[in-house]
Amino acid sequence: MINNKLKLAIQKNGRLTEETVSFLRSSGLEFESYQQRLFSTCRNFPLEIVYVRDDDISDYVESGAVDLGVVGQNLINEIRPNVKKLLNLRYGFCSLSLAVPKESTIKSVKELENKTIATSYPSSTEYFFKKQNIKVNIIKIKGSVEITPILGIASAIVDLVSTGSTLALNDLRIIEKLYDSEAVLLANPLSLKNEKKTKIIDKLLIRFKGVLSAKNYKYVMMNAPIQILPKIKKAIPGLKSPTISPLANPGWISIQSVIKEDVFWQTIEKLKKLGASDILVLPVEKLII
Ligand code: PRT
Numbered sequence: 615m616i617n618n619k620l621k622l623a624i625q626k627n628g629r630l631t632e633e634t635v636s637f638l639r640s641s642g643l644e645f646e647s648y649q650q651r652l653f654s655t656c657r658n659f660p661l662e663i664v665y666v667r668d669d670d671i672s673d674y675v676e677s678g679a680v681d682l683g684v685v686g687q688n689l690i691n692e693i694r695p696n697v698k699k700l701l702n703l704r705y706g707f708c709s710l711s712l713a714v715p716k717e718s719t720i721k722s723v724k725e726l727e728n729k730t731i732a733t734s735y736p737s738s739t740e741y742f743f744k745k746q747n748i749k750v751n752i753i754k755i756k757g758s759v760e761i762t763p764i765l766g767i768a769s770a771i772v773d774l775v776s777t778g779s780t781l782a783l784n785d786l787r788i789i790e791k792l793y794d795s796e797a798v799l800l801a802n803p804l805s806l807k808n809e810k811k812t813k814i815i816d817k818l819l820i821r822f823k824g825v826l827s828a829k830n831y832k833y834v835m836m837n838a839p840i841q842i843l844p845k846i847k848k849a850i851p852g853l854k855s856p857t858i859s860p861l862a863n864p865g866w867i868s869i870q871s872v873i874k875e876d877v878f879w880q881t882i883e884k885l886k887k888l889g890a891s892d893i894l895v896l897p898v899e900k901l902i903i
């Protein structure tokens with residue numbers, strides 16, 4: 615650990631770069647970042663950010679060249695490095711999927727027996743077919759996997775899909791999903807055994823978890839007649855109990871609480887039905903539980 619600083623590797627220039635940089639910034643880390651940088655030093659935290667190709671990140675974390683890394687779960691599933699996953703970061707969502715040409719007669723995985731599959735994820739693909747006892751011929755392609763069926767090289771492909779527009783553009787349809795993926799935070803196992811480093815990693819994790827929890831909640835304020843308070847309390851599965859303050863209008867109160875994103879609209883509908891009004895909703899910046 616040079617200068618007592620922890621090292622974190624992130625993607626230099628790709629799909630995860632922008633969201634990773636913005637996630638780190640929303641965790642309160644201050645640093646400069648621009649395309650030509652090899653690394654940035656945080657001004658307000660003992661952390662150095664190293665910019666590398668995503669394919670190298672898990673190797674760097676495994677070897678201890680860096681302590682932490684941010685990479686897609688898909689690469690972890692494919693490379694299976696000896697690293698410890700610390701957090702799912704809730705961005706970079708995609709799935710590794712098996713697809714065939716739209717006009718192909720193939721409808722199930724079994725029908726691919728003895729066929730050729732093109733992919734940049736040969737290990738994940740091999741594991742998937744082996745598990746089902748289906749023999750296939752896997753060819754590794756570095757880029758533009760989606761054009762291999764048109765070229766007559768493969769009967770099917772296994773590739774990452776997010777919006778599905780690349781598949782649609784190449785007349786391909788998904789027949790099965792191998793797994794879902796998102797950006798994850800990795801750590802070198804030895805760094806997690808080093809007392810000095812774990813102290814800093816723990817501090818960083820509190821920040822990261824604060825940002826991630828905040829994403830799952832909305833802050834709500836509303837006015838309501840005092841007699842419906844017990845019902846409102848039941849309707850809001852908030853953190854603890856809501857904050858209540860009296861209003862100038864006698865018999866009315868203002869209620870403040872947080873609502874989980876996944877039950878947000880159901881809860882708001884319930885509150886309206888119960889008689890809550892002037893419902894104000896705000897994003898939560900950080901939530902330290
Ligand atoms: O240069 P470097 O090696 O660092 O980057 P890279 O080109 O190898 O990777 P990059 O930047 O493309 O992807 C980095 C990570 O982003 C991946 O490892 C995934 O974890 C994540 N991710 C999320 C994706 C996608 N979504 C994605 N859609 N990675 C790639 N794709 C590709 C996919 O391969 C296909 O070509 O986008 C196309 C499909 O996209 P849709 O939206 O048309 O379905």
Ligand code: ZN
Pocket residue numbers: 667668669
């Ligand atoms: Zn790459």
